[in-house]
Amino acid sequence: MQASPVTDTRAPAAALHPCRLRWNQPWQWLALGVRDVLRAPAIALFYGLCFWAMALMMAWVFRASPEYAMAMASGCLLVGPFMAMGLYEVSRQLELGGAPRFSESLTCWERNLSGMGMLVMVLLVLEMLWARAAMVVFAVFFDTGMPTTATLMQTLLRWENWEFLAVYAAVGGVFAALVFASTVVALPAMLDRGTDALTACITSMRVVCLNLPVMALWGLLIAALVILSMGWGGVFLLIVGPVLGCASWHAYRDSVAGDAAAPAGEEGT
Template identity: 60%
Template sequence: MVLRPLGLGAPLRWLTLGLRDLARAPAVGLFYGAGFWLMAAVLGWVFRTQPEYTMSLASGCLLLGPFLALGLYDASRRHEAGQAAHLGQSLVCWRSHMGSMGMLVLVLIVLELLWGRASLVVFAVFFNTGLPSTTGVMQAVFNPENWEFVAVYTLVGGVFAALVFASTVVSIPMILDRDTDAMTAAITSMRVVVENPGVMLWWGALITLLVGLSLWPWGAGLLVTGPLLGHASWHAYRAALEPQEPVPSE
């Protein structure tokens, strides 16, 4: 796979193109946006009731999110080809890629399980004031006595989030577009991150910022931000890799 160099202005261009795709098929975007909103609602409920499992569920959301965005990638691909995007088509676009997608799911599940186990260990070792109650989660977590917990929890979460991000930033749209095997797609995705660290860090920061802003109030902003980022991620993939050469006819 031949990679393209990326400039720091590229992520803003991807967002602009993603917004254009969202405007072209708003019904498709709203459907998947509702899925992102539902994930955020469940994550918020777990944070309030069982905060020690928040990191585990967050890893699960990071696992499910890219696959939920698969339908958005399909819509953007159809727009790029001058075709109309339909919800029904987006819901079944994975059928011809089940082998590769299944293998990538297994890899990400392993990361998720390791992340969840690590988060529980961090809670057990570093949380000094007892598990927080449902009425005082934020007060307990940010108690000055728990500063070591906050630091280690953030560090561990950041490492696993970076691994998930690096392995999926272009791998899933690549599988959809080129029917590549999972390992090749994941390795190519990591190569994109390694060869464009500044741009990918900026892209990851933009994603984090937009998602964070969308969580207030009640995560409703994800109805728009979720599909916007999904469409934009397709354009990130297209910008990062040279187009596939057509197979010569015999």
């Protein structure tokens, strides 16, 4: 049976108004993400396998060259949102009452090719800076010899390495926060509304600034779920990855209003 066509409801790029969010909404986004995954399990499984493959690759890098682990993690953090675009499209089609199509989830980025290309270039530059910063931190602050995989935790937890751990975490946290703030609703907005990269990133940062505690909770939930799912060889990413991808679509839908919405400062709580 052929699926019903999905109507394109993308709004003009100028119609982007950040909305105020409530504390309980991140949990609602996760519940909606689970619902969408259950409604499109085959497509979700494909993207779950992709996320799992990323985890396996990162584990291999961690074992082979621990000094490149942060660079690999940053690369996955940048690639992950683009991979999740197919899941945004799944949730978008479900929201419009249509049946998700695997082929459309793979090619949805073509609707805003120029904007996506610009954002990819910006994030690639950011990833290279992040990787270089990680290597500099290792070179400057890690002076007890490069650890092997077997002795990594023992070496890192030695008292003389506290400065390295603090700086390493701080540098990684800054870059992670920057990527999160600039992309948390940017990619869904570009997919849904045809928004250009600059407008989408600025809107994403405005959403985060307006709802800093709630978006910080959302970021911590994402980080916690990803870290917890890395156990058992990252196999839990088969489920967690698609759920977070679909949930991120609903986070965008609650965070950005269209033409009829009031400016951010007038949104209700």
